[in-house]
Amino acid sequence: MAATVTPPRLPGTLKRKSSLPVWLAIGLRVVAVLALVGLAIAVHWFDREGLRDNYDGQVSFVDVVYFTMISITTTGYGDIAPVSERARLFDALVVTPIRVFVVLLFIGTAYNFVLKRTWERWRMSVIQRTLTGHIVVAGYGETGSEAVDELIARGEKPGDIVVVDTDPHHIAAAKACGCIVLEGDATRDQTLSDVRIDQAKAMVVTAGRDDTSILITLTARHLAPDVPISVVVRNEDNEFPARAAGATTVINPVSFAGLLLAGACKGSHLADYLTDLASIRGRVALSERAVAPAETGKPLSAITTGLGLRIYRDGKPYSFAEPEAGALKDGDLIVEIVSTRE
Incomplete structure (x- = not known):
C-alpha cells in the first residue's frame, strides 16, 4: 500500500485592519458611477434637441444612452454629436469631468482591490519575516481582549501585539484595535512559527479552555524555551499541569476573585486597592x-x-x-x- 504524502502547509498570513469592508468600498464606487452616468443621461435626454444623429436624424432614448456611454468611456465616434452651444458646453464642462472621475474610480478600485492588497500582503510578509520583540496573545475572548487593552494602556503599541485565534469575529475585533492578527490554531507548531514565537518577548494564553491553554503553552515552550508565558486557567487542579507545560505565570481568575471577595469581608477598601494595583489606570x-x-x-x-x-x-x-x-x-x-x- 502506497504511503500518503501530505503536502507542505503554507505559512499563515498576517493581517491588519483595512479602511473599509470590501462590499462597502465596491458598493460606493458602483453608486458613484451610476449616479454620474444617470446625471449625464438625464441632461442629454432633456436637451436632446441639441444633439444630431448623422445616421437617421432621429435622437431616441437609446441614442441618448449610447451617446452618453460612448462620450464618458471614449472620445466618441462622431455618429451622434452635440450641435447646440448648450449641449457642447455641457459635454465640455460636465461630461468631460465625469469621464475623468469615472476613470479615476476604476483606477482607484483596481488599486484598492488589486495593487493595494498585493502590496499589503507583501508588506505584511516582510513584517512577518522581521517580527521580533512582540507580544503574542493566544485567544482574544473576554480575558484576552482585556489583556490587550491593558497592554496598550501600559504603552505597548498595537502593532507590536500579535493575536492568534480561530474565531473570525475575535480576529476582526483584534484587527479593529490595530493589532496584527493571524486566524489559526495556536496549538499547532506551524501557527506559532508563523508568528515567530521564538522572537517574541512574551506570550499570553487565554484560550478559554484549560486543556487548550495547556496544550498551547506546551507547544510554545517547545518552540521558544526562553519566552515568558502567562496562562489563564479556570480550574485549580490545572494550575500544576500548566506550570509543568512551561508556563512562567499561571493565573486563576476564579481563585483571585475569591481572594478579593474574602478581602472585602475584612475591609471595604481592600478589594478596591487590589484592583487599583492590578490596572495601569489606577x-x-x-x-x-x-x-x-x-x-x-x-x-x-x-x-x-x-x-x-x-x-x-x-x-x-x-x-x-x-x-x-x-x-x-x-x-x-x-x-x-x-x-x-x-
Missing part, C-alpha cells in the same frame, strides 16, 4: 524591575522609585521584612508599588 500600580547598580548594598526600604514589597533572588521571593531584603544584590528583581500620577 492611582498606583505594581512594577517589576531589576535592581539598579546604585541600589546595590542598600536595603529594599531605601529605594526611591516606589514602595518596595518584595525581591526575587535566584528565583526565590523574599518580602521586605526578611533579612535578605536588608541588602540588595546584583541580579535581584524588585517588585514595588509606584505612582501612576507621575
Whole structure:
C-alpha cells in the first residue's frame, strides 16, 4: 500500500485592519458611477434637441444612452454629436469631468482591490519575516481582549501585539484595535512559527479552555524555551499541569476573585486597592524591575522609585521584612508599588 504524502502547509498570513469592508468600498464606487452616468443621461435626454444623429436624424432614448456611454468611456465616434452651444458646453464642462472621475474610480478600485492588497500582503510578509520583540496573545475572548487593552494602556503599541485565534469575529475585533492578527490554531507548531514565537518577548494564553491553554503553552515552550508565558486557567487542579507545560505565570481568575471577595469581608477598601494595583489606570500600580547598580548594598526600604514589597533572588521571593531584603544584590528583581500620577 502506497504511503500518503501530505503536502507542505503554507505559512499563515498576517493581517491588519483595512479602511473599509470590501462590499462597502465596491458598493460606493458602483453608486458613484451610476449616479454620474444617470446625471449625464438625464441632461442629454432633456436637451436632446441639441444633439444630431448623422445616421437617421432621429435622437431616441437609446441614442441618448449610447451617446452618453460612448462620450464618458471614449472620445466618441462622431455618429451622434452635440450641435447646440448648450449641449457642447455641457459635454465640455460636465461630461468631460465625469469621464475623468469615472476613470479615476476604476483606477482607484483596481488599486484598492488589486495593487493595494498585493502590496499589503507583501508588506505584511516582510513584517512577518522581521517580527521580533512582540507580544503574542493566544485567544482574544473576554480575558484576552482585556489583556490587550491593558497592554496598550501600559504603552505597548498595537502593532507590536500579535493575536492568534480561530474565531473570525475575535480576529476582526483584534484587527479593529490595530493589532496584527493571524486566524489559526495556536496549538499547532506551524501557527506559532508563523508568528515567530521564538522572537517574541512574551506570550499570553487565554484560550478559554484549560486543556487548550495547556496544550498551547506546551507547544510554545517547545518552540521558544526562553519566552515568558502567562496562562489563564479556570480550574485549580490545572494550575500544576500548566506550570509543568512551561508556563512562567499561571493565573486563576476564579481563585483571585475569591481572594478579593474574602478581602472585602475584612475591609471595604481592600478589594478596591487590589484592583487599583492590578490596572495601569489606577492611582498606583505594581512594577517589576531589576535592581539598579546604585541600589546595590542598600536595603529594599531605601529605594526611591516606589514602595518596595518584595525581591526575587535566584528565583526565590523574599518580602521586605526578611533579612535578605536588608541588602540588595546584583541580579535581584524588585517588585514595588509606584505612582501612576507621575
